[in-house]
Amino acid sequence: MKGHTPCTTHSLLSVIGHTPLVELTRSSPKEGVRIFAKLEGNNPTGSIKDRVARALVEDAVSDGRLKEGGTIVEASSGNTGIAVAMVARQMGFDAQIVLPQGIVPTICDALNILGVQVHRCESYAGMKGAIDMADELAARLGGVCLQQFRSETNVSVHYETTGREIACSLERVDAFVAGIGTGGTVTGVGRRLRETNPDVRVVGVEPQMGERLQGLKSIEDGFAPPLLDFDLLSRRLMVDAATSIRTARRLAQVEGIVAGMSAGATFHAALREAERMERGNIVVMFSDGGWKYLPVRPWDSAVAGDSELDEIHWW
Numbered sequence: 001m002k003g004h005t006p007c008t009t010h011s012l013l014s015v016i017g018h019t020p021l022v023e024l025t026r027s028s029p030k031e032g033v034r035i036f037a038k039l040e041g042n043n044p045t046g047s048i049k050d051r052v053a054r055a056l057v058e059d060a061v062s063d064g065r066l067k068e069g070g071t072i073v074e075a076s077s078g079n080t081g082i083a084v085a086m087v088a089r090q091m092g093f094d095a096q097i098v099l100p101q102g103i104v105p106t107i108c109d110a111l112n113i114l115g116v117q118v119h120r121c122e123s124y125a126g127m128k129g130a131i132d133m134a135d136e137l138a139a140r141l142g143g144v145c146l147q148q149f150r151s152e153t154n155v156s157v158h159y160e161t162t163g164r165e166i167a168c169s170l171e172r173v174d175a176f177v178a179g180i181g182t183g184g185t186v187t188g189v190g191r192r193l194r195e196t197n198p199d200v201r202v203v204g205v206e207p208q209m210g211e212r213l214q215g216l217k218s219i220e221d222g223f224a225p226p227l228l229d230f231d232l233l234s235r236r237l238m239v240d241a242a243t244s245i246r247t248a249r250r251l252a253q254v255e256g257i258v259a260g261m262s263a264g265a266t267f268h269a270a271l272r273e274a275e276r277m278e279r280g281n282i283v284v285m286f287s288d289g290g291w292k293y294l295p296v297r298p299w300d301s302a303v304a305g306d307s308e309l310d311e312i313h314w315w
């Protein structure tokens with residue numbers, strides 16, 4: 001056809017990562033301090049976990065644990081489950097996801113539309129119960145658990161991709177702010193950035209004790225993620241759920257970025273970090289998009305101080 005230029009096509013798995021790093025020009029409290037956000041919501045399923053799911057599945061294939069027609073079993077309360085389902089579909093594997101109770105309903109809808117089988121564990125069992133159930137199910141089905149909380153690949157994928165992308169985009173990073181869930185992001189990216197600037201401040205963000213916040217875990221609650229390199233952290237900051245949700249709303253209203261609740265927490269921490277600096281560049285992770293949370297209207301509950309916020313896992 002005249003005037004038609006063939007366009008380049010890419011597989012879905014190859015477009016994971018390479019997410020935008022955008023400057024939050026309307027939010028920096030000081031002229032000399034610039035804040036840049038890594039928009040992980042731009043991944044195919046809308047979260048940073050696409051990177052991890054692809055790497056873990058590729059690992060399992062290359063070391064022979066996962067063979068043609070095999071089944072992946074993973075415990076997740078959201079982003080990882082959706083990412084695993086997408087990667088499984090792309091690579092032709094079956095996937096079964098174990099969910100704890102109290103999951104954002106749209107996450108279940110996403111898993112349903114991706115056609116994976118969903119199992120739910122007892123309400124009292126929590127995330128630990130979901131992990132145990134996934135282990136049992138995998139043993140019964142001869143399936144493979146990817147174990148994002150234990151696999152070093154969850155760190156190296158961020159060192160090799162997320163961290164490298166940030167280091168290549170900015171001449172200098174003075175502070176890096178990320179949420180702590182498995183600890184993979186903050187450890188992998190933090191290591192990479194410390195190599196380029198030994199003085200970079202690495203700030204880990206966790207929910208307030210006893211609170212639930214999408215993707216993040218409170219170390220004070222007694223859970224120390226095995227992958228988290230505590231020596232790497234310059235500072236740990238706790239942010240409460242209502243502040244995180246309100247800050248996520250402010251992010252949308254000031255910058256036009258609709259990100260998830262953990263981005264509200266990391267953005268709040270980045271603003272606090274900015275107050276301590278005279279000049280320099282801050283990079284903050286926005287680990288997922290906020291669209292899937294809209295039907296639950298967390299913003300309204302946060303303003304009303306609604307106790308129902310505690311009933312849902314915000315990740």
Ligand SMILES: Cc1ncc(COP(=O)(O)O)c(C=O)c1O
Binds near residue numbers: 047179181185216
């Ligand atoms: C939305 C969100 N933010 C932050 C994190 C934390 O990332 P990591 O597990 O790499 O510590 C997660 C992890 O699940 C997440 O889903």
